[in-house]
Amino acid sequence: MLSFNVQAEVICYPPITQDELIGLMINTKIRYFPELDKEIVSVTNFKSKDSFLQAQPVIKSLLKRKEKRSYTVQVNPKLLACPPSMEGLEAILVHELEHIVDYTKWSSARIVKHGAKYLLSRKFQIKYERETDRKVLQKSLHEGLAQFREWIYPWLNPKQLKKKRQTYLTPEEIRNSL
Numbered sequence: 001m002l003s004f005n006v007q008a009e010v011i012c013y014p015p016i017t018q019d020e021l022i023g024l025m026i027n028t029k030i031r032y033f034p035e036l037d038k039e040i041v042s043v044t045n046f047k048s049k050d051s052f053l054q055a056q057p058v059i060k061s062l063l064k065r066k067e068k069r070s071y072t073v074q075v076n077p078k079l080l081a082c083p084p085s086m087e088g089l090e091a092i093l094v095h096e097l098e099h100i101v102d103y104t105k106w107s108s109a110r111i112v113k114h115g116a117k118y119l120l121s122r123k124f125q126i127k128y129e130r131e132t133d134r135k136v137l138q139k140s141l142h143e144g145l146a147q148f149r150e151w152i153y154p155w156l157n158p159k160q161l162k163k164k165r166q167t168y169l170t171p172e173e174i175r176n177s178l
Helices: 018-032 059-063 077-081 086-105 108-120 122-138 142-155 158-167 171-176
Strands: 040-045 053-057 070-075
Touching (some): 053 059, 053 086, 070 077, 086 122, 086 142, 108 122, 122 142, 122 158, 142 171
Parallel strands (some): 040 070
Antiparallel strands (some): 053 070
16 A cells, blocks of 8 residues: 655745736636636635635526526635645646536536535545546646645645545546556
8 A cells, every 4th residue: 555645845836816816717717718708707715624726606696597607716825825836726727617617518406416416425526526637637737737736735634635535636647647
């Protein structure tokens, strides 16, 4: 069995502001997701011990027609204070924007059903997140995604690390897929 040093030091690149993250997200959206051109995607903050970015529809907007919905990429302020490499940040933003692409294609009822299944089924969660990672790799962002995972691992306790390694592609799996 492989052993991982969860006490490894977190590698921090220079801090970034939320405005800089928004700029990177906008550029990433333009570069990789022309289909999201008309979609409203905001950036908000959230606190978590083991998550640094997450995407979701704005709940109130689920009551609107698909074309009128809005979405948010939530960022943990810890990521702004101690960010990964720009390559890693871009790759994980692509991962989150891939979720938003899914949400734009689905009815509100399907989004709610997906959310419930995601919360209740570990197997479903793993399948969905790994499929999303594979979409990132299809955009040739292997090294960035691997760097992000290597950046996040030292933040995690052993239980959180085990869960992340099961849920998402690991740096080894990513690099072996080249």
